[in-house]
Amino acid sequence: MAKKNSERMQVIKQSGSTPIGEKLLKIYHILYHNFGPQHWWPGESPFEIAVGAILTQNTAWKNVEKAIANLKKANLLTPKALYELPYPYLVELIRPAGFFNIKAKRLKNFLCFLFNEYNGNLTKMFAEETEPLRQKLLKVTGIGPETADSILLYAGNKPTFVVDTYTKRVLLRHHLIFEEADYEQIRNFFMEHLPQDTHLFNEYHALFVSLGKNYCRPKPLCEKCVLKGI
DNA sequence: TGCCAGGCCGGGT
DNA sequence: ACCCGGCATGGC
Numbered sequence: 001m002a003k004k005n006s007e008r009m010q011v012i013k014q015s016g017s018t019p020i021g022e023k024l025l026k027i028y029h030i031l032y033h034n035f036g037p038q039h040w041w042p043g044e045s046p047f048e049i050a051v052g053a054i055l056t057q058n059t060a061w062k063n064v065e066k067a068i069a070n071l072k073k074a075n076l077l078t079p080k081a082l083y084e085l086p087y088p089y090l091v092e093l094i095r096p097a098g099f100f101n102i103k104a105k106r107l108k109n110f111l112c113f114l115f116n117e118y119n120g121n122l123t124k125m126f127a128e129e130t131e132p133l134r135q136k137l138l139k140v141t142g143i144g145p146e147t148a149d150s151i152l153l154y155a156g157n158k159p160t161f162v163v164d165t166y167t168k169r170v171l172l173r174h175h176l177i178f179e180e181a182d183y184e185q186i187r188n189f190f191m192e193h194l195p196q197d198t199h200l201f202n203e204y205h206a207l208f209v210s211l212g213k214n215y216c217r218p219k220p221l222c223e224k225c226v227l228k229g230i
Numbered sequence: 231t232g233c234c235a236g237g238c239c240g241g242g243t
Numbered sequence: 244a245c246c247c248g249g250c251a252t253g254g255c
Contacts, residue, residue: 052236053236054237055234056235056237057235057236057237057238058234058235058236058237058238058250059235059236059237059251059252059253059255060236060252060254061235061236062235062253062254063235063251063253064236064254086239092245094233095251095252096253097251097252098235098250098251098252098253098254099237099238099249099251099252100250100251100252101250101251102238102239102249102250102251103250106238141238141239141240142237142238142239143239144237144239145237145238146236146237146238147237147238149238154253162236164236164237165236165237166236195252205236206236208236208238211252212236213235213236221231
């Protein structure tokens with residue numbers, strides 16, 4: 001089941017054989033060396049992770065934690081409970097996460113999708129092939145590419161690469177992509193040059209977030225960045 | 231105090 | 244096809 005780290009690295013080394021793949025792996029190893037394993041996603045169940053993925057849109061994770069805690073305390077962190085919960089209650093519970101009106105709507109959109117298509121059963125949802133499911137998720141209003149990929153990777157353990165603002169910022173500063181590159185292009189960039197390894201994709205995105213929080217804010221601290229000189 | 235956070239949508243050109 | 248305003252709380 002869980003591969004040993006040494007075995008995993010062997011597989012990864014073999015597959016990252018293009019120059020770009022080598023570079024991406026080099027960056028990965030530097031980040032891993034500096035920040036260590038990230039143990040993402042910080043959530044206890046696939047459903048909690050999916051909810052968190054929607055709540056964290058353009059929002060500090062700290063605020064999302066409060067909202068999740070509210071839902072947990074009220075015993076509402078299940079598909080059925082949230083699906084049946086009237087808007088006004090939902091809005092109040094997720095208030096700390098910001099954008100609460102729109103996020104309540106987005107959560108409901110996801111839940112409607114989950115119940116209409118999979119009888120409210122996440123396991124059934126994740127039984128679908130990754131790409132078709134990704135396309136379906138993207139049609140849900142309020143689920144964009146990053147949210148869809150976060151749900152697929154972190155709640156469903158499916159090999160898809162999550163791209164966020166930090167990721168693009170880092171790649172731009174290291175001249176690995178063009179300014180105009182959109183989400184799909186950046187995602188493809190990683191997925192074409194790296195082995196399709198769920199664990200690698202999991203750690204890599206989490207490490208980018210860690211790097212971004214430490215060094216790669218809009219006001220960059222490139223002088224101190226662990227990737228300086230790469 | 232002001233800036234920013236693990237985006238995304240919808241209406242206007 | 245782009246562009247951009249709006250959404251909102253809480254931490255640093």
